[in-house]
Amino acid sequence: MGVLQGKTIVLGVCGGIAAYKAAALTSKLTQAGAVVRVIMTRSAVQFVAPLTFQTLSRHHVFVDTFDEKDPAVVSHINLADSADLVLIAPATANTIGKLALGLGDDMLSTTLLATMAPIWVAPAMNVHMYANPAVQTNMETLLRRGVRFIEPGEGQLACGYVGKGRLAEPEEIFAAVERHFQGEPGRLAGKHVLVTAGGTVERLDPVRYLTNDSSGKMGYAIAEEAVRMGAKVTLVSGPSALTVPEGVQLVPVQSALDMREAVLSRLGESQLIIKAAAVADYRPAVVAEQKIKKKADSLTLELIKNPDILQEIGTLKTKKQFVIGFAAETEALDEHAMDKLKRKNCDLIVGNDVSQVGAGFGGDTNVVRFYDQNGLVQALPIQSKWDVARKLLELAAERMAAAAGES
Numbered sequence: 001m002g003v004l005q006g007k008t009i010v011l012g013v014c015g016g017i018a019a020y021k022a023a024a025l026t027s028k029l030t031q032a033g034a035v036v037r038v039i040m041t042r043s044a045v046q047f048v049a050p051l052t053f054q055t056l057s058r059h060h061v062f063v064d065t066f067d068e069k070d071p072a073v074v075s076h077i078n079l080a081d082s083a084d085l086v087l088i089a090p091a092t093a094n095t096i097g098k099l100a101l102g103l104g105d106d107m108l109s110t111t112l113l114a115t116m117a118p119i120w121v122a123p124a125m126n127v128h129m130y131a132n133p134a135v136q137t138n139m140e141t142l143l144r145r146g147v148r149f150i151e152p153g154e155g156q157l158a159c160g161y162v163g164k165g166r167l168a169e170p171e172e173i174f175a176a177v178e179r180h181f182q183g184e185p186g187r188l189a190g191k192h193v194l195v196t197a198g199g200t201v202e203r204l205d206p207v208r209y210l211t212n213d214s215s216g217k218m219g220y221a222i223a224e225e226a227v228r229m230g231a232k233v234t235l236v237s238g239p240s241a242l243t244v245p246e247g248v249q250l251v252p253v254q255s256a257l258d259m260r261e262a263v264l265s266r267l268g269e270s271q272l273i274i275k276a277a278a279v280a281d282y283r284p285a286v287v288a289e290q291k292i293k294k295k296a297d298s299l300t301l302e303l304i305k306n307p308d309i310l311q312e313i314g315t316l317k318t319k320k321q322f323v324i325g326f327a328a329e330t331e332a333l334d335e336h337a338m339d340k341l342k343r344k345n346c347d348l349i350v351g352n353d354v355s356q357v358g359a360g361f362g363g364d365t366n367v368v369r370f371y372d373q374n375g376l377v378q379a380l381p382i383q384s385k386w387d388v389a390r391k392l393l394e395l396a397a398e399r400m401a402a403a404a405g406e407s
């Protein structure tokens with residue numbers, strides 16, 4: 001029995017030419033055993049007849065909020081409650097905007113407001129509409145609230161333009177839905193993953209320390225997703241306010257030296273090592289035993305270099321280990337990232353320009369680029385740190401499987 005058997009998927013279809021692709025998607029989902037409840041916007045009905053979706057899904061199609069078929073229930077609440085997943089494909093700029101603003105003026109938007117199920121959005125629109133700052137801001141807002149996006153593809157658009165905005169193919173959307181219900185099983189089963197996260201704390205005296213802005217969110221998201229993919233996960237983390245994801249073994253540390261010790265002592269048992277931590281490059285040469293007292297007008301702190309943990313791992317790693325580093329930069333991202341990758345002998349490096357909106361420390365989103373020894377592998381647009389984590393782990397799993405096949 002497939003993973004979609006008996007799952008209720010509420011499919012929102014908006015008014016765009018890509019609405020015809022939603023018919024193919026409905027058919028695939030229904031054939032896989034899912035209960036597909038289709039809601040169409042008034043504009044969608046201009047492109048495809050509700051009868052098409054009714055026939056393919058074998059269920060009544062909802063268009064009008066007030067067209068209540070069953071007096072025993074309020075349809076939009078009933079639909080919202082019954083959903084295991086709400087998927088909008090194609091999603092127009094208008095529906096995305098309404099969802100971001102919390103507006104409910106039709107069957108789809110009211111259902112979206114009422115549901116507690118995960119919401120996925122597969123946008124489709126003209127390339128300039130997609131790039132419009134208002135649309136981008138709405139998508140960022142939704143991303144921060146946990147809405148997941150299935151990105152549009154690039155290519156010939158129905159409006160005549162060539163560019164980004166074409167609805168992802170039904171096969172692609174179907175595969176993502178299937179993976180969601182499978183919980184990405186087994187891609188890292190049997191693997192031990194060692195993740196570092198957060199910023200280190202370098203003590204000056206008993207009440208003062210040097211640290212950085214790292215929140216730990218990227219590393220925690222990686223640890224959480226690695227567990228979902230079946231790995232045994234150890235998370236070596238500097239102080240962080242985040243909740244430790246279920247199934248993750250936490251090793252709390254303070255300084256770069258503590259982190260080095262925690263990581264190197266576990267290196268042998270790990271097949272995948274991901275260094276998302278922001279490690280302090282320097283530490284105070286002396287840690288005062290007592291609180292430093294205020295005396296002269298100026299105070300000079302002497303700092304000494306910390307060991308580079310990633311570089312050490314790069315020298316120690318065996319052929320069976322896969323190492324991923326991070327490079328947070330404010331300029332010349334490609335050059336700095338490639339330089340670090342080579343210098344520290346990583347298999348992959350994740351570069352992010354922390355000066356960009358939606359990237360870097362503290363937030364729930366990131367804008368990253370993956371590089372390997374040959375250069376850029378993938379440049380991802382803004383998305384949640386969990387989506388970045390999943391894509392990074394999928395790439396690592398693929399590369400590790402390929403390497404195992406070769407040896």
Ligand code: CTP
Nearest residue numbers: 275276277279306307308309310325326327328
């Ligand atoms: N790193 C590490 N140990 C250190 C410093 C950095 O393991 N002492 C790791 C980080 O966890 C990250 C990668 O190296 O995966 C890059 O960190 P970054 O601070 O950007 O690199 P640096 O070599 O310190 O370069 P920069 O001059 O930009 O600070």
